[in-house]
Amino acid sequence: MDEIAKEYDVVVLGTGLTECILSGVLSVKGKKVLHIDRNDHYGGEAASVNLETLFKKYGSATGDKPWEKYGRLNDWNIDLVPKLLMSSGELTNILVSTDVTRYLEFKQVTGSFVQQGASPKATVAKVPSDAGEALKSPLMGLFEKRRMKSFIEWVGTFELKDSATHKGLDMNKCTMNEVYDKFGLEAGTKDFIGHAMALYLTDDYLTAKGEAPNAIERIRLYGKSVARYGKSPYIYPLYGLGELPQGFARLSAIYGGTYMLNTTVNEFITEGGKTVGIKATMTGAEDLKFETRAKLILGDPSYFPGKTKVVGHVLRAICILKHPLAGTNDSDSCQLIIPQSQVGRKNDIYVACVSSAHNVCPKGYWVAIVSTIAETEANHHLELQAGLDRLGAIEEQFMGPPIPMYEPLEDGTKDNIFISKSYDATSHFETTTDDVKDIYRRATGEELKVEGLREGIVVADEQ
Numbered sequence: 001m002d003e004i005a006k007e008y009d010v011v012v013l014g015t016g017l018t019e020c021i022l023s024g025v026l027s028v029k030g031k032k033v034l035h036i037d038r039n040d041h042y043g044g045e046a047a048s049v050n051l052e053t054l055f056k057k058y059g060s061a062t063g064d065k066p067w068e069k070y071g072r073l074n075d076w077n078i079d080l081v082p083k084l085l086m087s088s089g090e091l092t093n094i095l096v097s098t099d100v101t102r103y104l105e106f107k108q109v110t111g112s113f114v115q116q117g118a119s120p121k122a123t124v125a126k127v128p129s130d131a132g133e134a135l136k137s138p139l140m141g142l143f144e145k146r147r148m149k150s151f152i153e154w155v156g157t158f159e160l161k162d163s164a165t166h167k168g169l170d171m172n173k174c175t176m177n178e179v180y181d182k183f184g185l186e187a188g189t190k191d192f193i194g195h196a197m198a199l200y201l202t203d204d205y206l207t208a209k210g211e212a213p214n215a216i217e218r219i220r221l222y223g224k225s226v227a228r229y230g231k232s233p234y235i236y237p238l239y240g241l242g243e244l245p246q247g248f249a250r251l252s253a254i255y256g257g258t259y260m261l262n263t264t265v266n267e268f269i270t271e272g273g274k275t276v277g278i279k280a281t282m283t284g285a286e287d288l289k290f291e292t293r294a295k296l297i298l299g300d301p302s303y304f305p306g307k308t309k310v311v312g313h314v315l316r317a318i319c320i321l322k323h324p325l326a327g328t329n330d331s332d333s334c335q336l337i338i339p340q341s342q343v344g345r346k347n348d349i350y351v352a353c354v355s356s357a358h359n360v361c362p363k364g365y366w367v368a369i370v371s372t373i374a375e376t377e378a379n380h381h382l383e384l385q386a387g388l389d390r391l392g393a394i395e396e397q398f399m400g401p402p403i404p405m406y407e408p409l410e411d412g413t414k415d416n417i418f419i420s421k422s423y424d425a426t427s428h429f430e431t432t433t434d435d436v437k438d439i440y441r442r443a444t445g446e447e448l449k450v451e452g453l454r455e456g457i458v459v460a461d462e463q
Contacts, residue, residue, distance in 0.1 A: 004034070004258070004290045004292055005032070005034070005258075005292060006292060006293065007277075007292060007293040007294065007295075008032045008033060008034045008292060008293070008294045008295075009026070009031040009032045009033065009294070009295050009296065010023075010026050010031050010032070010033045010034070010294060010295065010296045010297075010298060010443075011033075011034045011035075011036070011277075011278060011292070011294040011296070011297050011298070012033060012034070012035040012036070012297075012298045012299060013036060013037070013265060013297070013298070013299030013300065013303040014037055014044050014299050014300035014302065014303060014420075015035065015037040015039075015042040015043060015044055015245050015249065015261075016043065016044035016045060016046050016245065016300050016420070016423075017043075017046050017241070017244050017245050017248075017429075017432060018300070018420040018421075018432055018435055018436055018439070019035070019044070019245075019298065019299065019300055019420060020035075020042070020244070020245040020246075020247075020248035020249055020252075021091075021094060021248050021433075021436050022298055022436060022439060022440060023035045023248060023249070023252045023257060023298075024098055024100065024248035024249070024251040024252045024255075024257075025094065025098060025436075025440070025448065025450075026252075027251065027252040027254075027255035027256060027257040028098055028251065028255050030255075032256065032257075033252055033256075033257040033258070034257075034258050034260070034292060034294070035249070035252060035257055035258065035259050035260070036259075036260040036261075036263040036265070036280065036282075037260070037261050037262075037263065038262070038263060038264050038265075039261065039262070040261050040262050041261070042242065042245045042246050042249055042261075043241075043242045043245045043246075044245075044300060044302075045080060045081060045300075045403075045422075045423065046079070046080060046081040046083075046241060046242075046245065046423060047080055047242050048077040048078060048079050048080070048239070048240035048241055048242030048243070048360075049076075049077075049078055049080060049242075050067075050073040050074070050076045050077070050078070051067040051070055051073060051076040051078065051320075052065075052067045052073055054067075054076075054078055054318065054398055055067050055398075057398075057400070058398040058399070058400050070320070070362070070365070071362040072362070075361060075362045076360070076361055076362075077239050077240035077242065077359070077360045077361075078240070078318060078360065078361070078367055079240050079241045079242070079360075079367075079369070080318075081241070081316075081423045082241075082316075082350075082352035082369035082371065082427050083241060083352070083423075083426070083427060083428060083429045083432070084109055084234035084235070084236050084335055084352060084427055084428050084429070085106070085234060085235050085236065085237075085428070085429055086221065086222075086225045086233055086234060086428060086429070086430060087108075087225040087228045087229055087233055087234065087235050088221060088224045088225040088228055088233070089221065089225065089428075089429065089430055089433070090429075090430065090433035090434075090437070091429045091430075091432070091433045092235070093450050094433070094436075094450050095247075097450035098248075098251055098450070099251070100244075100247040100248055100250075100251050101247075103243070103246070103247040103250050103251075104237045104238075104243050104244070104247050105237065105238045106235045106236065106237050106238070107235065107236060107237075107238055107333075107357065107358055108229045108230075108231055108232065108234070108235055108236075109231075109232050109234035109235060109236050109333045109334060109335065109354075110231055110232060110328075110331040110332055110333050110334055110357075111126060111231065111232050111328050111329065111331040111333070111334035111335075112126065112127045112129075112196070112226075112232040112233060112234060112334065112335050113125060113126055113127060113196075113325075113327070113328055113334055113335065113336045113337070114127050114139070114192040114195070114196040114336070114337050114338075114339065115336060115337070115338040115339070115342060115386075115390070116139050116188055116191075116192070116342060117342060118342055118343045118344065118386065120389050122342070123138055123139065123327075124325075124326070124327030124328065124336065124390065125137055125138050125139050125327070126329075127192060127196045127197060127222075127337075128148070128152070129197075129222060129223050129226040129227075129233070130152060130223060130226075130227075131149040131152045131153050134148040134149045134152055135149055139188070139189070139192060140186075140188075140189060144185070144186055144189060147183050147184050147185055147189075148183075148185065148189055150183055151180075151183045151185060151193075152223070154167070154183070155216055155219050155220055155223070156220070156223070158216050158220075160213050167179070167182050168182075169182065169212070171210075171212055171213050172210055173209050173210060174209070174210075174212055175206060175207050175208060175209055175211065175212065176194075176205055176206050176208075176211055176212045176215045177190075177206045177207060178212070179212050179215075179216075180193075180206075187341075190206070191339040191341055191342065192337075192339065193219060194206065194215070194339075195337055195339040195340070195348050196337045196339070197218070197219050197222040197223075198215050198218035198219050198222070199218060199222070199426070199428060199430055200215075200218075201347070201348065201424070201426065201431075202340070202346070202347070203340070203341070232334070232335070234335060234428070236333065236354060236358055237358075238358055238359045239358075239359050239360065240358070240359075240360050260282050262282055262283045262284060263280050263281065263282040263283075264280060264281050264283070265278050265279075265280045265303060266278075266279045266280055266281055266289075267279040268297075268417075269291070269293070270415075273414070273415060274414075274415055274416040275297055275415055275416045275417050276293055276294065276416065277291065277292055277293035277294055278291070278292060278294070278297070279291045280292075295416075296416060296418065296443050296444075297416060297417050297418070298417075298418045298419075298420070298439060298443060299417070299418075299419060299420070300419070300420050300422075301406035301407075301408070301419055301420065301421075301422055304408075304417060304419050307408060307409055307410070307415075307417060307419060308406040308407060308408055308409060308419060309406065309407055309409055310404045310405065310406060311405050311406070311407050312373050312374065312404075312405045313373070313374040313402035313403060313404055313405060314371060314372075314373060314374070314402065314403040314405055314422075314423070314424065314425045315371065315372050315373070315374050315380045315383055315384055315399075315402055315403075315425070316369060316370070316371045316399070316400075316403065316425070317369070317370045317371075317381070317384050317387075317388065317397055317398065317399040318367070318369050318397070318398040318399070319367070319368045319369070319370065319388070319391055319394045319395075319396065319397050319398070320361075320365060320366075320367060320394070320395040320396040320397075321353075321365065321366040321367070321368055321391060321392070321393070321394060321395060322364060322365060322366070322393070322395055323366065323392060323393070324353070324355070324366055325351070325353055325366075325368065325390055325391065325392070326390065326392055327390075328353075331353070332354075332355045332356075332357035332358075332366075333353060333354045333355060333357055333358060334351075334352075334353050335350070335351070335352055335353075335427050335428070336350075336351040336353070336387075336390060337349075337350055337351075337427075338350075338351070338386055338387060338390075343386040345372070345375060345383075346373075346375055347372050347373040347375060347425065348372065348425075348426075349370065349371070349372045349384065349386055349387040350370070350371045350372065350387070350425060350426060350427040351368055351369070351370050351371075351387050351390060351391075351427070352368070352369050352371075352427035353366055353367070353368040353369075354366070354367055355367070365395075368391050369427070370384045370387035370388055370391070371384075371387075371425040371426075371427060372384060372387070372425050373405075373424070373425050374402050380399075380402060381399060384399075403422075404422065405421070405422040405423075405424060406419075406421065406422045407421050407422075408420075408421075411442050412439075412442050412443065413442065418439050418442055418443045419439075420435055420439060421435045436448065
């Protein structure tokens with residue numbers, strides 16, 4: 001291991017994806033980075049684990065090694081936090097621009113679906129991404145299909161700087177609801193556009209003045225991402241998301257970053273109200289105690305318990321299946337979004353499903369993860385029920401207690417500590433990359449700029 005320097009530009013605590021992206025990007029930009037984690041593995045709460053670890057983590061290991069009936073442990077790489085990548089999204093942009101793609105292989109996610117209705121017989125259909133698909137979609141009646149076709153065609157021609165494309169609306173003041181109403185779109189159509197295409201978490205965007213241009217850009221990003229590879233807008237790394245933090249860790253190391261696992265922070269060094277370094281211990285054959293200074297300290301909420309607040313709880317059930325999800329055309333992988341209003345909730349339910357096609361489980365199995373934000377104090381499995389109902393027969397179900405979502409109390413400029421947010425319930429990475437850009441701006445005073453997509457990510461051939 002490299003000798004520990006007396007001072008670094010940045011000390012990063014935790015190896016979750018947010019921290020690893022920041023570590024990698026800062027290293028590429030010439031910063032001297034020390035990156036440490038108290039655990040013996042990369043990924044933090046976003047690690048990929050085998051089936052034995054999953055049984056033991058959720059206290060389901062009754063009987064004699066129940067995981068053995070599911071084949072070799074090495075064939076299982078199950079994400080604790082399920083997230084898919086938008087193929088033209090910000091994380092993909094960062095991956096390509098920093099060349100992390102050299103360490104990873106990606107494959108397309110076969111389908112992107114949305115649910116309409118609340119009963120077990122509710123409609124599950126592909127999210128239409130262009131005018132042609134809108135005309136074929138079972139989500140809408142004949143006249144609504146035509147209105148949706150007109151809307152999608154307009155989104156493709158919209159230019160913020162060209163008022164002739166604004167349909168007579170003042171885009172600086174109008175709401176997205178007014179835009180929808182201009183096309184006469186029904187509530188159900190607004191639902192799947194806003195939640196399954198624009199990927200909004202709530203319906204607040206509908207009435208926010210001046211939000212329409214951003215909503216239109218998000219819808220356009222969805223269409224661009226579908227067009228990049230066809231089928232769906234999402235891609236996913238072979239062998240699971242645990243490969244992503246490691247890819248950025250390798251990137252940081254190439255540019256001189258130092259990594260230390262099994263390392264506990266014992267104390268933060270402060271001067272004049274600002275944190276200027278750490279005292280830590282790396283455990284091993286012989287414990288190594290050290291002290292180092294840093295101009296900036298970044299980290300996940302678990303390292304700063306007094307500097308964060310709980311803003312909600314994620315509910316998540318990891319399920320092992322022997323079949324694809326019903327209504328998804330036997331997809332080997334997919335995302336299904338159940339918009340909040342379809343099932344009488346305030347938060348959407350997300351189902352991310354992958355299989356042996358992405359080398360995360362043996363052939364003949366699927367891994368489906370159902371997530372949402374808790375809205376009640378008890379009976380949390382009932383909050384996930386609308387998602388669990390879509391899975392059919394479940395071989396194993398792993399559901400732990402509600403997972404707190406933390407946010408920093410302050411922006412970090414006062415005490416020199418810049419803290420990431422916890423992962424939310426969404427099954428895509430767009431909110432995570434928003435956090436990366438926000439931390440980078442707060443910590444460095446600059447916007448995170450990455451080069452435009454060159455040729456994009458090369459996805460593995462379909463089998």
